[in-house]
Amino acid sequence: MRTFFDARQHDHAPAMELHNGAYVPYAEHRGRMENVLEALSYVEAPRDYGMEPIRRVHRDNYLEFLQSAHPRWVEAGRNGDAHGYAWPVVGRRPLKLNRIDADLGQFSFDASSPIAAGTWTSAYWAAQSALAATEAVLAGERAAFALCRPPGHHCGADYLGGYCFINNIAVAAEAAIAAGKKRVAILDIDYHHGNGTQDIFYDRGDVLFVSVHADPATDYPFFWGHADEHGEGEGEGATLNLPLPRGTDLAAYTAALDTGLAAIRDFGADMLCVSFGADTFAGDPISQFALQTADYTPIARSIAALDLPTVIVMEGGYAVDALGANVAAFLAGFG
Amino acid sequence: MRTFFDARQHDHAPAMELHNGAYVPYAEHRGRMENVLEALSYVEAPRDYGMEPIRRVHRDNYLEFLQSAHPRWVEAGRNGDAHGYAWPVVGRRPLKLNRIDADLGQFSFDASSPIAAGTWTSAYWAAQSALAATEAVLAGERAAFALCRPPGHHCGADYLGGYCFINNIAVAAEAAIAAGKKRVAILDIDYHHGNGTQDIFYDRGDVLFVSVHADPATDYPFFWGHADEHGEGEGEGATLNLPLPRGTDLAAYTAALDTGLAAIRDFGADMLCVSFGADTFAGDPISQFALQTADYTPIARSIAALDLPTVIVMEGGYAVDALGANVAAFLAGFG
Ligand SMILES: [Zn+2]
Numbered sequence: 001m002r003t004f005f006d007a008r009q010h011d012h013a014p015a016m017e018l019h020n021g022a023y024v025p026y027a028e029h030r031g032r033m034e035n036v037l038e039a040l041s042y043v044e045a046p047r048d049y050g051m052e053p054i055r056r057v058h059r060d061n062y063l064e065f066l067q068s069a070h071p072r073w074v075e076a077g078r079n080g081d082a083h084g085y086a087w088p089v090v091g092r093r094p095l096k097l098n099r100i101d102a103d104l105g106q107f108s109f110d111a112s113s114p115i116a117a118g119t120w121t122s123a124y125w126a127a128q129s130a131l132a133a134t135e136a137v138l139a140g141e142r143a144a145f146a147l148c149r150p151p152g153h154h155c156g157a158d159y160l161g162g163y164c165f166i167n168n169i170a171v172a173a174e175a176a177i178a179a180g181k182k183r184v185a186i187l188d189i190d191y192h193h194g195n196g197t198q199d200i201f202y203d204r205g206d207v208l209f210v211s212v213h214a215d216p217a218t219d220y221p222f223f224w225g226h227a228d229e230h231g232e233g234e235g236e237g238a239t240l241n242l243p244l245p246r247g248t249d250l251a252a253y254t255a256a257l258d259t260g261l262a263a264i265r266d267f268g269a270d271m272l273c274v275s276f277g278a279d280t281f282a283g284d285p286i287s288q289f290a291l292q293t294a295d296y297t298p299i300a301r302s303i304a305a306l307d308l309p310t311v312i313v314m315e316g317g318y319a320v321d322a323l324g325a326n327v328a329a330f331l332a333g334f335g
Numbered sequence: 336m337r338t339f340f341d342a343r344q345h346d347h348a349p350a351m352e353l354h355n356g357a358y359v360p361y362a363e364h365r366g367r368m369e370n371v372l373e374a375l376s377y378v379e380a381p382r383d384y385g386m387e388p389i390r391r392v393h394r395d396n397y398l399e400f401l402q403s404a405h406p407r408w409v410e411a412g413r414n415g416d417a418h419g420y421a422w423p424v425v426g427r428r429p430l431k432l433n434r435i436d437a438d439l440g441q442f443s444f445d446a447s448s449p450i451a452a453g454t455w456t457s458a459y460w461a462a463q464s465a466l467a468a469t470e471a472v473l474a475g476e477r478a479a480f481a482l483c484r485p486p487g488h489h490c491g492a493d494y495l496g497g498y499c500f501i502n503n504i505a506v507a508a509e510a511a512i513a514a515g516k517k518r519v520a521i522l523d524i525d526y527h528h529g530n531g532t533q534d535i536f537y538d539r540g541d542v543l544f545v546s547v548h549a550d551p552a553t554d555y556p557f558f559w560g561h562a563d564e565h566g567e568g569e570g571e572g573a574t575l576n577l578p579l580p581r582g583t584d585l586a587a588y589t590a591a592l593d594t595g596l597a598a599i600r601d602f603g604a605d606m607l608c609v610s611f612g613a614d615t616f617a618g619d620p621i622s623q624f625a626l627q628t629a630d631y632t633p634i635a636r637s638i639a640a641l642d643l644p645t646v647i648v649m650e651g652g653y654a655v656d657a658l659g660a661n662v663a664a665f666l667a668g669f670g
Pocket residue numbers: 190191192277279315316317
């Protein structure tokens with residue numbers, strides 16, 4: 001399968017994150033990609049599609065913030081990575097604020113996603129990789145894979161979080177629509193709910209968002225991904241959340257996935273975008289499902305059976321030593 | 336002036352906080368109170384007024400969370416203090432969540448206010464000190480002082496933050512109303528906006544909230560305290576925010592304060608509750624106003640000139656070595 005990756009996606013290298021109440025080394029590190037690159041035979045660098053496809057998804061003020069955040073941090077005399085510490089949880093509204101700490105809070109929802117010197121560059125090129133995979137599929141490939149890092153599904157139109165800065169799958173879906181696709185289905189099979197993707201398309205009737213993920217009552221991102229979230233306005237019914245308990249194995253996972261695939265068939269999609277995270281793997285250090293490496297092939301086969309042009313975008317997966325094997329097993333199912 | 340303090344207010348002792356992107360020692364420590372206690376001649380322990388006056392301000396689910404958070408943290412196998420790391424910034428709604436990290440996010444708005452083993456005990460007794468000062472004033476004292484720690488003005492009906500867990504000034508105001516006062520004015524003269532107090536009374540016509548504070552465009556809590564926030568519903572017009580720039584000295588401060596005092600006169604208050612923070616002091620390490628120790632006496636005198644029964648509650652102040660002198664200078668203005 002044609003696979004896209006740009007070496008500048010390695011530039012993003014935050015040092016520490018706040019996780020489960022401790023200040024710990026950043027889990028979403030470049031070693032993840034190195035393991036996948038070893039497992040794949042060949043990757044292509046994307047061409048540069050520019051800012052326009054990113055602007056279809058993210059608000060201008062957010063993109064300005066994202067590009068300027070680390071320089072402003074340094075200008076404010078701070079060391080290390082730009083970190084928020086306060087958030088407008090109650091009564092968020094547009095405000096013109098004049099301090100980097102305030103903007104970090106205004107444009108994020110967690111303390112786990114610091115902005116380092118190379119963050120913008122890596123996020124930009126991850127989005128370009130998603131666009132290159134989309135272009136390949138629009139040009140006739142059955143499926144293509146964007147090895148995105150940083151991942152994207154937790155960030156919304158104007159907020160970052162969950163290691164995500166630009167929503168790569170949303171950029172891909174919007175590019176497909178701009179190229180003439182009428183009904184795009186996004187299937188998110190990362191362990192965690194893709195709250196950013198859901199928010200971006202929540203009121204859209206032309207994009208179906210289906211997510212199979214760990215129950216947010218026990219797992220990040222906690223505040224989104226509950227079964228009673230269905231979309232709103234023209235998007236009513238075009239969001240489908242299928243939360244599953246910790247410990248879920250292939251049998252239970254497949255049952256939920258089949259429900260999601262049926263919804264995609266009913267929707268009449270003419271394009272499929274898959275947010276693939278390998279943190280559903282039994283050995284993942286921050287997740288609690290029980291999938292094995294070999295399970296990813298039949299999962300991918302049942303998705304391939306939708307028989308839709310398919311862009312696959314990398315999301316999470318933190319069992320670094322097994323990541324390449326898990327990705328390869330998944331891609332093999334389209335083979 | 337009669338002053339209330341309970342030794343159990345020392346129990347609250349978090350180790351670290353996330354501030355300006357660094358994990359640093361907790362600024363709101365017991366040394367603050369020790370410095371004030373040395374400067375005051377005599378303090379009284381409050382009696383125990385129980386939970387009812389606290390329940391008038393805070394929601395039951397929040398109070399249950401607050402009491403159980405640290406034991407749940409330990410039960411989850413965690414070390415140190417209970418810290419949130421993700422917040423429901425977009426679309427906060429009531430959710431039944433089953434993980435301490437989720438509840439920490441649901442019931443807070445920053446990463447600077449960890450819950451330690453002694454937090455509940457100290458917050459409870461700080462509120463009792465506020466109630467004892469209120470009782471003294473209702474019984475005929477001209478003014479009384481509650482040396483509250485932890486402070487209270489940043490926490491709302493169902494959220495903590497800004498080193499605050501129980502909103503002591505709101506507990507005092509509600510106790511005064513329960514005892515028969517009809518129109519209570521709250522004057523907040525901490526360096527930081529009292530967002531929790533504002534939220535608690537935002538739709539109330541019987542409680543006026545007036546705050547003189549650093550412009551939230553540059554200073555914590557960033558997302559509240561802007562001049563266009565006036566209250567809503569029956570509380571429309573009963574919130575008055577007077578933000579001031581960094582570097583404000585006594586002359587500029589007094590001009591804003593006079594505007595606030597005029598609003599309190601116009602409101603026809605029969606009771607005054609003052610949130611006093613000494614972080615307006617020029618030497619405060621996390622704040623940027625230019626008040627001197629001697630300035631606190633004329634400030635207090637102009638407040639005393641309202642000639643209202645007055646409960647004073649301690650909020651912030653982080654220039655620890657000067658804190659006792661600043662508090663004593665303020666209380667002298669009522670003498
Ligand atoms: Zn994930």
